[in-house]
Amino acid sequence: MNHTSFKIAAAALAVASALSSTAYAGGFQLTEQSALALGRAYAGVGVDGTDVSGMYYNAATMTLHPGTQVQFGGVGVGMNLEYVDHQYSGEKNNGRDKEEFVPHGFISHQINDSTWVGLAITVPYGLATDYGEDWNRKDHGYKAEMTVINFNPNVAWKATDTLSIGAGLALQYVDAKFGVGDKNQQMNMSSTYEATDFTWGFNVGLMWQPVDSLRLGLSYRSETKHSTNGDVTINGSTGGLLDGTYDASVTVSGPAWAMATAAWDVNDYLSLYATFRWADWSSFDSLQTNSSALSTKVNAVNAAIKHVGGLDSDQGKLLYGMYSKMTNIENGWKDTYLMSVGYDLRVNSFWTLRGGIAYETSPIDDKTKRTAIIPDADRWWFAIGSSFHWTKDFQTDIGFAHLHGVHERSLYDSRTKEEIGRYRHLDAYLLGVQMQYRF
Numbered sequence: 278m279n280h281t282s283f284k285i286a287a288a289a290l291a292v293a294s295a296l297s298s299t300a301y302a303g304g305f306q307l308t309e310q311s312a313l314a315l316g317r318a319y320a321g322v323g324v325d326g327t328d329v330s331g332m333y334y335n336a337a338t339m340t341l342h343p344g345t346q347v348q349f350g351g352v353g354v355g356m357n358l359e360y361v362d363h364q365y366s367g368e369k370n371n372g373r374d375k376e377e378f379v380p381h382g383f384i385s386h387q388i389n390d391s392t393w394v395g396l397a398i399t400v401p402y403g404l405a406t407d408y409g410e411d412w413n414r415k416d417h418g419y420k421a422e423m424t425v426i427n428f429n430p431n432v433a434w435k436a437t438d439t440l441s442i443g444a445g446l447a448l449q450y451v452d453a454k455f456g457v458g459d460k461n462q463q464m465n466m467s468s469t470y471e472a473t474d475f476t477w478g479f480n481v482g483l484m485w486q487p488v489d490s491l492r493l494g495l496s497y498r499s500e501t502k503h504s505t506n507g508d509v510t511i512n513g514s515t516g517g518l519l520d521g522t523y524d525a526s527v528t529v530s531g532p533a534w535a536m537a538t539a540a541w542d543v544n545d546y547l548s549l550y551a552t553f554r555w556a557d558w559s560s561f562d563s564l565q566t567n568s569s570a571l572s573t574k575v576n577a578v579n580a581a582i583k584h585v586g587g588l589d590s591d592q593g594k595l596l597y598g599m600y601s602k603m604t605n606i607e608n609g610w611k612d613t614y615l616m617s618v619g620y621d622l623r624v625n626s627f628w629t630l631r632g633g634i635a636y637e638t639s640p641i642d643d644k645t646k647r648t649a650i651i652p653d654a655d656r657w658w659f660a661i662g663s664s665f666h667w668t669k670d671f672q673t674d675i676g677f678a679h680l681h682g683v684h685e686r687s688l689y690d691s692r693t694k695e696e697i698g699r700y701r702h703l704d705a706y707l708l709g710v711q712m713q714y715r716f
Contacts, residue, residue: 316662321550350711472507
């Protein structure tokens, strides 16, 4: 890699890194680390060999990219989370936040005939939902913002002509904010938690190419547990007894996942792809806010209920119940699966057309525990995209996908377990663009 090439590649990754520092995205687990692969619903990602983002999904696939290659771009995300309440005369709310951008940047370099190194800067997890602090269903959560930025150096080794192995380390930074509360005739109480954290993870992968036209991949990324330390702010409590800001901690886990992929180059014009991914969302059992200072304050308030006028025992129980609800969000999630198939059609030397379809299961196991800040459901992916090869070394890629939530998608009263409203729409619209350059 010559000096000029290195400066160009470093500048491209610096741009991607700068974009990452300000990104918020809809959803929690983000698959959108490639605008090209978005165009086929991430079928065959990595073993397709069409862009160096494969190192995020399976580091072993760097061996498909000779020389030095750089790529950066991103995926714009728009949401439609239209909720209709049954008990408040059809009151409507939409939890979508503003449209956001999920950036990515990659560089890979071939050291010799058997060894590659690379760096990936991605946003693997994110949240952005907002219903407003005055929402009647704020006990199900009214706001969430979370960005996880992943700095991921990787190495790949071509063990034989048919087998490649890869591995990497991931340094992750998280910036999180969650809002939950309760609203009734006695009070309109809100609790907001804000924190940041760093943690480490790892990834491994292998790719087997039994014949020139067929490639199979297996990969794994570890769980990343963020034990965040920050502040919890409460306002609107009865008599202002709990209002204030307290030191607190929350543990947020990004799940481990494993992926199997396949690519078959049918002929010079057509390639077919498939992906199967498992994600360990059962590890995200609850979201608990721990604050010794706040707990001490709550206990002191409860102890004073029988001795201080103006707050009877019923109000005290209500206050304590709301505090418990706000500091312990039960998820009870289950593992999820993504299955996708897609194709690339090389129309000519300049234009490649692609498409794909996928089905992804919801992590929600108990429908009565669905929250508004992560109102997940089973979903279909419908995707199309194109690549434009301007020269033999430079190309641009574009992809579009519509994610459509299906089946059960209601909210339930946490006490009676009765349905209180339903999401009319749980949809996302994704538009990705990127560039690639080969030195």
